[in-house]
Amino acid sequence: QLGDITASLHVMLSREEAGFDFTPEPITASDISSWAGGVRDSLRALLLSGAEELAPLQEGIGERLAEFSQLDGGVGTKTRVHGDYHLGQVLLVTRDWLIIDFEGEPARPLEVRRTKQPPLRDVAGMLRSFSYASLVPLMERGNADNDVLGPWAEEWEKLAREAFLGGYLRTAHEGHFLPADRDVLMTMLDFFELEKAIYEVGYERGHRPHWISILLHGIRRLVERGEQR
Secondary structure (H helix, E strand, C coil), X not given: CHHHHHHHHHXXXXXXXXXXXXXXXXXXXXXXXXXXXXHHHHHHHHHHCCCHHHHHHHHHHHHXXXXXXXXXXXXXXXXXXXXXXXXXXXXXXXXXXXXCCCCCCCCCCHHHHCCCECCHHHHHHHHHHHHHHHHHHHHHHCCCCHHHHHHHHHHHHHHHHHHXXXXXXXXXXXXXXXXXXXXXXXXXHHHHHHHHHHHHHHHHHHHCHHHHHHHHHHHHHHHHHHHHC
């Protein structure tokens, strides 16, 4: 249900009849280059600031960025999006979900928040939220039960991802904003998850450094998934 209503939101925000502010725009090679460059710059800044835990993953991250940078035509469109999408922005009511808080990422300037973006950025934000939801409770319990509960957390996240993406993709095709090629779509989704996870490393280092392991786990898995493709 959550995947379906997320896609319905994106379909609504991509309707050309809603006016110029909502008219989808093609994703260009310049966009791809700029987004990949932004992640490289963020990674470099984190390493220079002392995030040594990212150093062993640097080569794998670079390979995933290179894979994303090679994409060219047929990668979908940019639309208005939620901009700060995660489990804290949705409410489960009696038989449906409500999406709230459409101000975008509060730390970004308003003109940036109003910029059209790939809807997959919202999807990646929700998928990253599933990772938090599965791992934070384990951290709060301490290490005693992790050997027993860890596999259950992994399985829950896997099933949540599959269910969310299944619902999303069944509905999102109505908006014609996603890449037609499944492999291209997954490469882009992996990139936006990686982008989000690296951003989260910077955030958590300043606010909840004891949660860094959650981010490293997610980044490591994204690197490995790219290697297996």
